[in-house]
Amino acid sequence: MATDYGQGYGRVMRSDLGDRWSGGFGDDTAAERRNRLPVWLRAPVEGRTLREFVYVLLSLPISIVAFTFAVTMLAVGAGLLVTFVGIPVLALGLTACRGFGALERVRARALLGVDVQDPHPLRARDSGPLAWMGAVLKSGVSWRHLVYAVLHMPWAIFSFTVAVVFWTYGWAMLTYPLWFWVFPVYGGQGGIQLYGDDSHRFYLDNPFEIGLTSATGLLVALGTPWIIRALTTVDRVMVFGLLGPSRLVSRVVELESDRGVVVDTAAADLRRIERDLHDGAQARLVALAMDLGLAKEKLAEDPQAAARMVDEAHGEVKVALQELRDLARGIHPAVLTDRGLDAALSALAARCTVPVEVEVDLPSRPAAAIEGIAYFTVSELLQNISKHSGAARASVDVWRVEDRLMLQVFDDGQGGADVTAGSGLAGLAGRLDAVDGILVVESPVGGPTTVTAELPWRG
Missing domain, CATH: 1.20.5 (Single alpha-helices involved in coiled-coils or other helix-helix interfaces)
Known part of the structure; x- marks a missing residue:
């Protein structure tokens, strides 16, 4: 009844999930027209390359200002810790670093396409300047912003140097046939001088050397976008790791x-x-x-x-x-406690007004709490099928993938179910999310409907 749909989700009864997600990015025909050139050939003039290059260029002055300010405030604040003055200096410095971090997140979103969430705001237990300074100094987010300001400057200098050198030399050599004439032949220099001493000089001045220079520039220009992307990958990692919300706080x-x-x-x-x-x-x-x-x-x-x-x-x-x-x-049905999901879901299917085929393939029983959630998830989905779907048949498939319990309920009804419409599916998704579960609903208008639920096993 079910077919494989990948190791991560086990079996799925529809194969167009990828089409559904990719369809949101625009017209495929227009994309094909835009992408007739190979990616390596169009990369030097793509908007992504230009945006990343601008990001690298802006990183140098911004990082120098942030580094200078952060190190100065840290040194002054640490030096004045013997007095009370050092504490507000450090707090102000860390707050300013958070401001630099906000600027960097905006810049990363605009130029790198990195959607980094803002960190959680400060939580001071009491009101007043002392409580605020304590919250700033105790916040790990503040110190991670300081670390970013210190570490980003040497990387910005390196990436700026590499990107500018490759970008400038690549395009300069590629376009050399267009501007080599600026060198005065009558002055004994018909092109760029590569080498010279008292007895010998070498110029790029004949057609072969000019063509070879342009070909070399083409290779450098084609390779520069990938060098810039490699450099900005490090920036992405730093922005995600140091300027985003703390994983621990987010989990809390x-x-x-x-x-x-x-x-x-x-x-x-x-x-x-x-x-x-x-x-x-x-x-x-x-x-x-x-x-x-x-x-x-x-x-x-x-x-x-x-x-x-x-x-x-x-x-x-x-x-x-x-x-x-x-x-x-x-x-909590007694049959679930006594005989497990197979018998309990079969009893549910027998009470459904639509013929339901049940297939349970589990090597053992999951934790009792997970088993109960799985039962009531299928129960609510079958009730929805009975009341709203207008289906002629339905099926329930249950299996295990590594440490996850997978459920899939299918019906050939009229479709149109939407988990975001505030219906019972939204409440069901909330219940699954409370135990680190996932609910995926695929229900185009006209049907069929496939609801896939994923729960932790916790056996």
Whole structure:
């Protein structure tokens, strides 16, 4: 039923994911017209090369200013630490380094196409200048910006020198046939002098030497874009590593957000259980108690009426028991605990209004919490298929890829499902994200719909 779709995601039932993502970059025909030249031939005149070259040129003056300021403020602040004055000097210096970092992030976005997120703002526990200075000095982001200001200058000098030399010499030699005439032949110099002493001089002045110089310049000009890209790759790494948000802080923020999602989900589940008990089984049990009380009163004077009431109460007991079973199944089904995902998902499929084919290929059982999330994910997706898809058939596929549990639910319905539209899919994606899971929805208008979920195994 399912086919392979790569080691990272296991099996997938649609093969046009790449087409869907690549289609967002523009018209393919126009791109083909623009890219008829080989990449190595058009690289010297591409906008990317020019932007990266401008980035390298601007790096030198900016890095010199940042380096000078950072080293000066660090030296002055460290020297004055024996007095209280050194602390605000260091705090001001680090704050200014964060400002330089903001400028570098803007420059990297504009010229290198590097989308670096801004680091998390300072968090001072109290208000006031002392709290602010403490937050600045304790912030790892501030010190990473200082390290960037110090380390970037020598690299900027090196990259500026290499890029300018290769760029200038490459284009100068390539265009040499156009400007060699500026050398005065009547003065005994018909071209560039490569060598000269008291007895011998060598000029690039005959057609062969001029042509060879231009050919060499062509090779240098063709190779210069790749040299510049290699140089700016180091800049990208430095910007990402030193000027972006801290991975640890980002992970803490992500976990705080996930914890909020988990708490909200648990509270919503508790409210749902309370509502179901109050409106369902509890109401039926109250009515049952009243019916049994009336039957008890009529038992002596009208035994037949009492028997009918007891029989009706017996039917109410069965209905209440079924509602309690359904409620317990909604909390955590017993079949999932006892027999695992294969049997639990087969039971879900049997209750779906659309014929569902289930295939579970797991070597062992994952962690109980992950198993429960997988069950309720499939349950909600099958409910959506029953209510909204208009499908004639559906399938559920479950397998393991390394340390990830993969789920895929497919239906041939009308499609149009959108995880960003604030529907139940958005809540489902939030629940999966709270445990480092991923939900991918592919549902073009007209169908079919494929929903792929990825969960950590944690067995």
